[in-house]
Amino acid sequence: xxxxxxxxxxxxxxxxxxxxxxxxxxxxxxxxxxxxxxxxxxxxxxxxxxxxxxxxxxxxxxxxxxxxxxxxxxxxxxxxxxxxxxxxxxxxxxxxxxxxxxxxxxxxxxxxxxxxxxxxxxxxxxxxxxxxxxxxxxxxxxxxxxxxxxxxxxxxxxxxxxxxxxxxxxxxxxxxxxxxxxxxxxxxxxxxxxxxxxxxxxxxxxxxxxxxxxxxxxxxxxxxxxxxxxxxxxxxxxxxxxxxxxxxxxxxxxxxxxxxxxxxxxxxxxxxxxxxxxxxxxxxxxxxxxxxxxxxxxxxxxx
Amino acid sequence: xxxxxxxxxxxxxxxxxxxxxxxxxxxxxxxxxxxxxxxxxxxxxxxxxxxxxxxxxxxxxxxxxxxxxxxxxxxxxxxxxxxxxxxxxxxxxxxxxxxxxxxxxxxxxxxxxxxxxxxxxxxxxxxxxxxxxxxxxxxxxxxxxxxxxxxxxxxxxxxxxxxxxxxxxxxxxxxxxxxxxxxxxxxxxxxxxxxxxxxxxxxxxxxxxxxxxxxxxxxxxxxxxxxxxxxxxxxxxxxxxxxxxxxxxxxxxxxxxxxxxxxxxxxxxxxxxxxxxxxxxxxxxxxxxxxxxxxxxxxxxxxxxxxxxxxxxxxxxxxxxxxxxxxxxxxxxxxxxxxxxxxxxxxxxxxxxxxxxxxxxxxxxxxxxx
Numbered sequence: 138x139x140x141x142x143x144x145x146x147x148x149x150x151x152x153x154x155x156x157x158x159x160x161x162x163x164x165x166x167x168x169x170x171x172x173x174x175x176x177x178x179x180x181x182x183x184x185x186x187x188x189x190x191x192x193x194x195x196x197x198x199x200x201x202x203x204x205x206x207x208x209x210x211x212x213x214x215x216x217x218x219x220x221x222x223x224x225x226x227x228x229x230x231x232x233x234x235x236x237x238x239x240x241x242x243x244x245x246x247x248x249x250x251x252x253x254x255x256x257x258x259x260x261x262x263x264x265x266x267x268x269x270x271x272x273x274x275x276x277x278x279x280x281x282x283x284x285x286x287x288x289x290x291x292x293x294x295x296x297x298x299x300x301x302x303x304x305x306x307x308x309x310x311x312x313x314x315x316x317x318x319x320x321x322x323x324x325x326x327x328x329x330x331x332x333x334x335x336x337x338x339x340x341x342x343x344x345x346x347x348x349x350x351x352x353x354x355x356x357x358x359x360x361x362x363x364x365x366x367x368x369x370x371x372x373x374x375x376x377x378x379x380x381x382x383x384x385x386x387x388x389x390x391x392x393x394x395x396x397x398x399x400x401x402x403x404x405x406x407x408x409x410x411x412x413x414x415x416x417x418x419x420x421x422x423x424x425x426x427x428x429x430x431x432x433x434x435x436x437x438x439x440x
Numbered sequence: 441x442x443x444x445x446x447x448x449x450x451x452x453x454x455x456x457x458x459x460x461x462x463x464x465x466x467x468x469x470x471x472x473x474x475x476x477x478x479x480x481x482x483x484x485x486x487x488x489x490x491x492x493x494x495x496x497x498x499x500x501x502x503x504x505x506x507x508x509x510x511x512x513x514x515x516x517x518x519x520x521x522x523x524x525x526x527x528x529x530x531x532x533x534x535x536x537x538x539x540x541x542x543x544x545x546x547x548x549x550x551x552x553x554x555x556x557x558x559x560x561x562x563x564x565x566x567x568x569x570x571x572x573x574x575x576x577x578x579x580x581x582x583x584x585x586x587x588x589x590x591x592x593x594x595x596x597x598x599x600x601x602x603x604x605x606x607x608x609x610x611x612x613x614x615x616x617x618x619x620x621x622x623x624x625x626x627x628x629x630x631x632x633x634x635x636x637x638x639x640x641x642x643x644x645x646x647x648x649x650x651x652x653x654x655x656x657x658x659x660x661x662x663x664x665x666x667x668x669x670x671x672x673x674x675x676x677x678x679x680x681x682x683x684x685x686x687x688x689x690x691x692x693x694x695x696x697x698x699x700x701x702x703x704x705x706x707x708x709x710x711x712x713x714x715x716x717x718x719x720x721x722x723x724x725x726x727x728x729x730x731x732x733x734x735x736x737x738x739x740x741x742x743x744x745x746x747x748x749x750x751x752x753x754x755x756x757x758x759x760x761x762x763x764x765x766x767x768x769x770x771x772x773x774x775x776x777x778x779x780x781x782x783x784x785x786x787x788x789x790x791x792x793x794x795x796x797x798x799x800x801x802x803x804x805x806x807x808x809x810x
Contacts, residue, residue: 140649143675147641263473265663267695276674281648283676358638359670360663360695368636403642409605409632411642 139281144404145397150288150357152396153295156389157350158373159380160302161343163388166377167319168339170239174246175226176347177370178253179219183348184361185257186215188266195269215352216345223344224337226253232333250370257363265360291353298346299389305342306385315339319383372399375419381429390430394418460499460755462487462745463523464738465516465533465543466558468508471636472661474691474732476535479557480506481728482738483532489723490746497750509543511536511660520546528552529755530745532738536660537561538607544572551757553764555745557737560685561611565782571757573764573778575741576734577708577786579608582684583615584622585788585804586706590654591623593790593802594680594704598652601630602643602668606660612684613658628652635660640668641675648677655679662687666695673699680704690730693796700793704801709787710736710773720772740771 158180165173190211194200200207230249234242276285306312317325318335326332354369355361376395380387395415402414422430464483466476487502496502505526507519516539523531524546530553534540540559547554548569555573556564562580565572590596599620603613610632617627628650631643647655655677659665665687672681681703688707693700711717720739724731748763749755768777778784789809792801800809 140645143645143648144642147639147645151639151641263469264691265695267697274674276676278676283674285674287674354638358667359697360667362663365638399639400642404646407632408602408643408646409634412634 140404143282144400146282146284146288147404148397148400149393150291150396151400152393153292154350154354154357154392155369155373155376155396156392157295157298157346157353158369159376159388159392160299160385161347162374162377163380163382163385164339164343167383167385168315168336169231169235171231171242171246172374172382173231173340173343174243174370174374175230175249175253176343177366177373178250178257179223179344179366180347180351180354180369181254181257181361181363181366182222183215183219183344183351184355184365185261185266185351185363186218186348187211187352187355188268188361190214191269200269212349212352216348219344219348219351220341223340227337227340232336250366254363254366261363263363265362266355267360268355287357291357294349294353298349302342302346302385311338372415375416379419379422379429381431384429384431387429387431394430458499460496460502460749461526461528462502462504462742463526463528463531463533464504464506464742465509465519465523465531465539466506466535466738467511467539468506470510470512471663472511472535475558475661475686475689475734476509476511478728478733478735479533479535479738481724482557482735483742485720485724485727485735486739486742486746490743496746497753502746507533509534509536509539511539513538513542516540516543517546519543523547524550524552529749530554530760532557532741532745534559535734536606536608537564537611540564541567541607544569548572553745553757553760555741557741558685558734559608561608563607563611569782571761573741573744573782573784575737575744575773575776575784576685577788578783579612579615581786582706582788583612584619585786586616586656586682586684586790587619587623587625588804589704589706589790589802590620590656590682591625593807594654594682596620596625596653596680598626598628598650599654599656600628600647600650600652600679601656601658602633602640602647603630603658604633604635604637604660604664606635608686609658609660613656616656616658625654633659633664635664637664638667640671644668644672644675644677647672647679648675652679655681657681657683657687659683660686662689662692663695666692666700669696669703670699682706686733688791688798689733690796691732693793700796703793704790705793705798706788706790707798708737708774709789709800709803714770714772716770716772736771736773740773740776743771744776 161176194207230245231242276283314330315335318332322332376391377388380391398418399411399415403411464480466479468476487504509516509519520543532555535558537559540556544554553571557575560579565574601613603609657665683705685707687705748760751763752759790802791798
């Protein structure tokens with residue numbers, strides 16, 4: 138039982154990070170029906186900006202006195218940076234292709250992904266960039282179960298972000314505009330919703346969430362690297378598809394399921410096939426329900 | 441006559457501007473880039489030193505062609521083919537056993553001598569290739585040394601092994617499992633992870649449940665090993681972590697920080713008090729930084745190759761081999777004397793990480809090192 142609970146906590150941490158990345162895929166798909174393959178790179182860029190900001194603040198000595206403020210500042214900075222990056226990339230790589238076939242935009246996204254990850258390699262080097270992992274060292278021990286402060290922080294922050302996003306999308310005017318644009322761009326334009334602004338905003342929010350996942354990832358694993366966006370990006374994409382691409386609740390659920398399956402597959406069956414289990418679940422679900430768990434057809438929850 | 445005057449310097453020019461080409465193969469990009477760069481730097485240093493000491497008779501200069509293998513078997517074979525086209529007379533490399541083995545077969549077709557500074561898998565020299573040499577030790581020497589260390593010095597009764605399924609890491613993990621069993625250490629689990637994994641929490645939770653005396657990490661490269669160490673400590677694993685030569689990298693401590701303290705690893709013994717080592721240190725450190733992993737072995741490999749070519753007075757592979765076999769001198773990393781199969785002997789000892797440094801801790805014959 139203790140073993141199960143420990144693995145559950147591991148799965149929750151990993152799944153939470155996948156969910157945050159998956160949201161970006163699903164939101165962008167909801168609004169412009171594009172799989173933004175460069176999304177994993179926003180996650181990596183977020184991790185890097187966080188590492189640089191934290192190292193800078195630690196260098197100034199603020200890390201010792203005000204770790205929480207430093208961390209909050211790094212999170213905000215990194216999320217803002219990635220949000221602007223995503224908006225810029227949307228304007229450069231996707232907007233000119235919006236009237237073209239979907240395939241053109243998809244290829245542009247793949248190209249952007251390679252461009253960004255190689256750009257990070259050239260500017261930041263091929264070595265792992267170290268995070269100040271002294272932060273949040275330690276944890277609670279309940280017999281055999283250990284919950285580190287980092288895990289608590291990651292899970293609670295993820296939960297806050299997910300709730301915040303839900304409130305934004307379903308309870309505010311901006312959210313309503315986003316949902317309207319997702320349903321029908323022409324019609325929403327007639328009621329004075331600027332679709333360009335909404336699309337930019339969607340990219341910004343998605344990238345911001347990915348950036349926050351990037352920092353958590355850096356804190357949790359102790360370092361970041363230029364190519365770190367690739368594998369989590371693929372997993373998060375799978376999570377978005379599993380949950381029903383375009384559906385926000387689905388992406389959250391999908392991320393958690395993929396994370397859990399991976400951890401439990403490794404913990405109970407075999408560590409070497411953990412990626413296989415995640416994709417077996419994906420295939421199995423799509424076989425019986427091609428639109429994913431939450432389905433794509435519930436129009437008013439699509440963003 | 442006038443034409444002749446122009447021709448003479450031209451002809452002499454081509455004759456005298458002879459370049460001796462040697463190749464170097466190691467991962468210069470990807471996850472093992474730092475280890476690969478150490479190897480390249482070791483080779484470059486050896487060539488510089490050799491040229492300063494008089495160079496190669498009959499040649500104006502020695503040129504090194506460093507190739508990137510990325511620790512990928514296919515890219516390693518492509519790099520070997522490129523070196524063949526460049527007409528190199530010998531190759532130093534590669535780093536990953538899974539790169540060295542296929543690329544050595546390509547080089548063997550052209551009879552080009554290859555000396556690996558860092559591939560420890562047994563198969564490297566066990567295939568009977570006539571021109572394959574190895575400067576470092578073998579895993580079938582490392583695994584028993586490690587098991588003996590765990591049994592005698594750490595008093596281990598149980599062990600949990602994790603590897604990442606590369607030729608090197610899995611071969612070594614299997615060897616450690618066999619040697620441990622022979623010494624009566626009980627294996628509580630042998631798990632595999634994938635190359636490139638960052639999250640080891642599931643496997644480590646399993647290791648925590650088994651609570652073995654030893655957690656043996658056999659991973660290709662220091663970076664995943666550092667992450668696993670960090671996560672193991674965070675999860676509150678009490679098992680003593682023991683690992684192997686691929687972690688002999690100062691960057692291991694940089695990444696794992698405090699979690700690295702007290703980790704043991706096996707690596708070939710190098711005497712840092714020899715004049716050869718001191719001379720190398722004086723030259724290498726200001727230019728490339730801390731001496732890490734296999735730079736000393738790469739230096740010795742390149743020096744051996746150049747010495748053999750000089751003694752043979754020819755680049756004929758058979759003559760180079762004959763001279764390599766005759767060698768018997770003190771290098772930077774070890775005393776160099778090749779055996780008939782191309783190996784040069786193993787001398788594994790255990791190191792302990794203390795205050796961010798690798799400190800020699802134990803050796804198989806006399807036990808603890810004072």
